[in-house]
Amino acid sequence: MESPPTGAQGWEQPDRLNDQHEMRGPMALPTGFQAFRHALYQSTRMRLQPGHRVELVENGRIFDEVVEAIRGATESVHILVFIWRPSEPSDRIVEALCERARAGVACRVVVDPVGSEEVRGEHDFDPKVEQRLREGGVEVHYFRPLSGRWLGRLLGRTHHKLVILDGQVGFTGGFGIWKSWQGEGDSPEEWRDTNVRVEGPAVREMQLAFARTWQECGGALLPESCFPELEHEGEGYAAFVESTGGHGLSDAERMLRMVFAAARRRLWIANAYFTPPKAILEQLLEKRKQGVDVRVLAAGPVHDWRIVRASQRATYQEMLKGGVRLWEYQPSMLHSKTVLVDDWLCTVGSTNLDALSLHRMREGSVVVADQRLASKLEQCWERDLAHAKEMTLAHGGRTNPWRRFARRVTQLLAVDR
Template identity: 65%
Template sequence: MDAEAAGEDVLDDVVPQPGAHGWDETEGRRHEMKGPFHLPPGPDGFSFVLFQSTGVCLEEGHQVELLENRAVFDRMLEDIRQAKESVHVLVYIWRPSPVSDRLVEALRERVSAGVRCRVVVDPVGSEEVRGDKDFDQKVERRLTECGVEVHYYRPLAGKVLGRILGRTHQKLVIVDGKIGYTGGFGIWKVWDGDGLQPEEWRDTHIRVEGPAVCRMQLEFSRTWQEAGGSLLHPEDLPEPLQRGPVRAGFVASNGKLGMTDAERMVRLVIAAARKRLWIANAYFTPNNAVLEQLVHKAHEGVDVRVLGPGPVHDVPIIRASQRATYQELLKAGVRIWEYQASMMHAKTMLVDDWLSVVGSTNLDALSLNKLAEGSMVVADEAFARKLEQGWEKDLRYSREITLDAGGVTNPWRRLARRMTQLVGQDR
């Protein structure tokens, strides 16, 4: 990244505008991250402000591929079967299922060929909260018997306080340190479909080759070490390769006191929008600062759209909290849809005709404040067009919400929002 190429105007333009929409009206908020930000146009300026906020810039040299629904497993298994050095898997949910069986068999075959295979699973997503031992008895045992090294991330036994919210929600698969996958996937039956049946979730993922895979590998390594794994081999962290023309960066985030990199990334992506901002998110209940940004963008004339889950939802209180945001957004001119065919589980953002985000980051208090998350930020017009095509298809299975049809809030929705926002408060 060439900071000088971005120009001095970048520094001037990124300064918040005092007094806009009450941002500076109270002493307390004078000491918080302000907005709305006015970013310079294009990838260079965005890369500069992303770097100064998260330490990640948009590097050249990537090849990216958008994958929807079960297609991620077909592509992933193809890459795993060709692995020469290592296969690393970090997931929040891994449960017994046909897709699990296929992955276990592929890892078994690679171990027999001398490939190092390592797995980290979050026990909350996979078994502890549900009170069963399906992963332990039906998946972990098979993996360890064939030589895969498996660790749990922050087991809860005897250490519940302080750990129940400090989970890893990341979804990472890295092959040979050169190919990376992220998105909304877990290893379970609900992701092994086409997103058009109630029991088959709608989701979006990305396959990446290029320098950003090194950051994905480093994030796996940090989690692996904390979960009890040893240091990786030098061969597991090869020199970054230039694989294509696309600019991209992987933004990892971990829960902490104060603002996380996940929220910084989200707020800068929103700020970058000049013509279009389309958000598809499984748990859309952002904090007030992000909501104010969305309202501001709509007032500026940006085409702001939100696609969230509809009647098929795995956490009803989150859907109620999501719907509590509708009235204010609709009055500002934001258009909102709810996906009807199944649980809409994607976490994507599309800005103008060039900037896209695909990853694990939800727009709720947990993802933005407490959980470990990761998202790939891509500056590429061709990739943006493919994400747009996915949106157009999804809208055929969605219902638009208006103030006259489902958009007015009520006491239950307001209560649900207050409850879901509490988990994000600093303690």
């Protein structure tokens, strides 16, 4: 992590007149950690803080780690999740929560009822799971029930995946509480996902994201003890960047644009729904022109949204012609949302590179400056590429009318800024 050079740079001269008035085109950041740290703070109000221990938690191991952490909680357990459906992972977590609640630990749960709907088609959390939680002493709230307010609330969901224990340990990533996140991500029924366990000051920001949502859902103010002063647990720098959607440029997009701009040698993106706005595609192409090794690992033939995969593939032709390398994960649904920059910067969280995540939904990602974590994420990439197919213009990379149509449809959700 080198120091920034003297003389900060700003926006490069735009090629088109309209670009003088919008956040478009490549952004030139000064080199080094301190320059990126200031850029992230200036753009998202979140500053990378020292003293973090951040560990990758891949695939089904998330449930082992979360259950163990819940059983060790002494004061509070807070869960905010987009998908919670009846399953073996649900049973394990419900049992652990009820055991802690009976022991006097305050257990609070917020569930998005749209994400947690079942095949029966009801936009509701499963009543049996809810009943077990409530009878066990767990307080449960829904995030923005749809009843009577469909039009205004359907897209404004919380896509967070947060578990916070005693205000000191936090988990986030792409996981949901359902059977799809079991296993090792190597079969169609078991999704490939990446999560993190966080200790350090950023856990306070994760707790704050939960608290704000808890209030909106009718929960009481959390006691001050839920926000303890946190010891510096490790050598990494980290920040939790929350985004609430709405009009204009979201914090999710601001965060990603700054992370991408920091790349000097390597920019590797793994994302479940790779359908970013044109401005981000232009930024990736510009980074490649600058000599950065730009790679994208996207979801492949096992996909939960056919139109999204078609929209994703509509970006391939331009990316490939610009020198970006693209892979599709083959064995299962790739659900990870990670970025690896050079050998020191990473992001892991719930933020997809699509219009919903960037402009409509509540999201959260941890930005980490830690060479040790970057090395581990690089090892994940190496394993995933062994199960991925590289796209070329001759094989899967060219666009067609269906893909162009899908791209237009998915971009309708973007905010016109």
